[in-house]
Amino acid sequence: MSNWPAWLPLRKDLSQMSVYGAPQVAADAQLNTNENPYAPSKELVAAIGAAVTKVSANLNRYPDREASTLRGKLASFINELSGTKFSETNIWAANGSNEIIQSLYLAFGSGKAIGFTPSYSMHPLIAQVTAVTWEAGKRKADFTIDMPSALAQIQKGTSLVFLTTPNNPTGTALSIDDLNSFAAATAKVGALLVVDEAYAEFSPLQSAVTLIEEFPHLVVCRTMSKAFAMAGARLGYLVANPSVIEAMHLVRLPYHLSSITQAVAEVALDFRKELLGTVAELKAGREWLSSELVKLGLTVVPSAANFILFTGFTITPAALWQKILDRGALIRDVGLPQHLRVTVGTQEENQIFIDALRAALAE
Numbered sequence: 203m204s205n206w207p208a209w210l211p212l213r214k215d216l217s218q219m220s221v222y223g224a225p226q227v228a229a230d231a232q233l234n235t236n237e238n239p240y241a242p243s244k245e246l247v248a249a250i251g252a253a254v255t256k257v258s259a260n261l262n263r264y265p266d267r268e269a270s271t272l273r274g275k276l277a278s279f280i281n282e283l284s285g286t287k288f289s290e291t292n293i294w295a296a297n298g299s300n301e302i303i304q305s306l307y308l309a310f311g312s313g314k315a316i317g318f319t320p321s322y323s324m325h326p327l328i329a330q331v332t333a334v335t336w337e338a339g340k341r342k343a344d345f346t347i348d349m350p351s352a353l354a355q356i357q358k359g360t361s362l363v364f365l366t367t368p369n370n371p372t373g374t375a376l377s378i379d380d381l382n383s384f385a386a387a388t389a390k391v392g393a394l395l396v397v398d399e400a401y402a403e404f405s406p407l408q409s410a411v412t413l414i415e416e417f418p419h420l421v422v423c424r425t426m427s428k429a430f431a432m433a434g435a436r437l438g439y440l441v442a443n444p445s446v447i448e449a450m451h452l453v454r455l456p457y458h459l460s461s462i463t464q465a466v467a468e469v470a471l472d473f474r475k476e477l478l479g480t481v482a483e484l485k486a487g488r489e490w491l492s493s494e495l496v497k498l499g500l501t502v503v504p505s506a507a508n509f510i511l512f513t514g515f516t517i518t519p520a521a522l523w524q525k526i527l528d529r530g531a532l533i534r535d536v537g538l539p540q541h542l543r544v545t546v547g548t549q550e551e552n553q554i555f556i557d558a559l560r561a562a563l564a565e
């Protein structure tokens with residue numbers, strides 16, 4: 203939007219920006235923002251209700267500023283998944299991993315930030331809002347990263363390098379060897395390497411958290427919004443060396459994580475087995491969707507996440523997106539030429555999408 207009123211003292215560098223957000227419209231199959239389609243069980247809803255009731259008795263007081271209990275539980279959770287030995291001092295928690303990313307820019311954005319596009323669109327967007335210079339590196343035609351050229355791009359003056367693995371919106375993932383190479387290259391120029399692992403639970407590859415002990419400048423962003431099926435709770439976390447966590451304290455807002463958020467996230471972690479119990483089914487849904495897309499004559503990008511990027515249709519992505527929505531399935535036009543992205547839903551939702559797509563292509 204550029205028709206801001208003249209009296210509004212908006213920063214010049216923000217005035218040409220448009221507001222981010224996927225369309226939030228009702229549809230039979232909601233497959234556009236990579237959430238887990240399974241709602242919490244009755245037992246979990248009741249446990250969250252009880253926990254919220256309990257903290258509500260003290261809502262006149264500020265929350266635990268350190269979110270100690272929650273950070274301890276998050277450390278145990280990561281240790282359980284990756285065989286690491288982290289404690290509360292290695293964990294930062296915030297209102298979604300987007301807040302974590304914002305804090306990383308605020309604390310460490312003295313030089314430029316680099317990412318490899320197409321990737322998560324919020325990385326450059328939050329850079330702009332925090333006035334950090336962004337440089338877009340490229341990917342190959344198959345959306346993997348060209349390692350020699352990517353590593354050559356990491357020069358002095360870089361303060362942050364973003365990697366998303368599995369990558370959104372492509373689903374491609376980086377091996378632990380490639381992560382190692384990035385860690386070495388960023389160490390050489392004194393930059394922080396930020397590995398965004400929003401979809402790690404869906405990937406068979408080793409997590410970058412296992413490299414933190416060797417590379418203290420490597421930090422890993424995770425979230426409860428995707429596999430963990432808690433997007434509405436807004437809880438993201440950072441796994442990092444304690445010095446990084448100390449620096450996050452400098453830029454956080456006072457009492458940034460409400461008592462209610464902390465309580466809900468703690469209960470969710472107690473129910474982690476149930477919440478992550480749907481991951482295997484979603485991975486099977488991903489394989490089913492891939493094969494159905496191929497049967498329709500389309501091409502899919504191999505995905506290690508809970509979504510699939512596909513191509514091979516002849517009308518514009520915007521036109522196909524609308525035709526699919528008209529038939530009850532909301533997917534995502536990520537702004538990539540000739541591509542659309544679909545989130546894996548329940549089998550019923552996946553079927554609605556495939557039927558809608560088949561009809562749209564036949565029109």
Ligand SMILES: *Cc1c(COP(=O)(O)O)cnc(C)c1O
Nearest residue numbers: 298299300322370400425427438
């Ligand atoms: C969805 C997503 C996030 C999650 O953001 P939250 O603020 O935790 O909901 C972060 N990074 C990537 C790459 C994502 O796709």
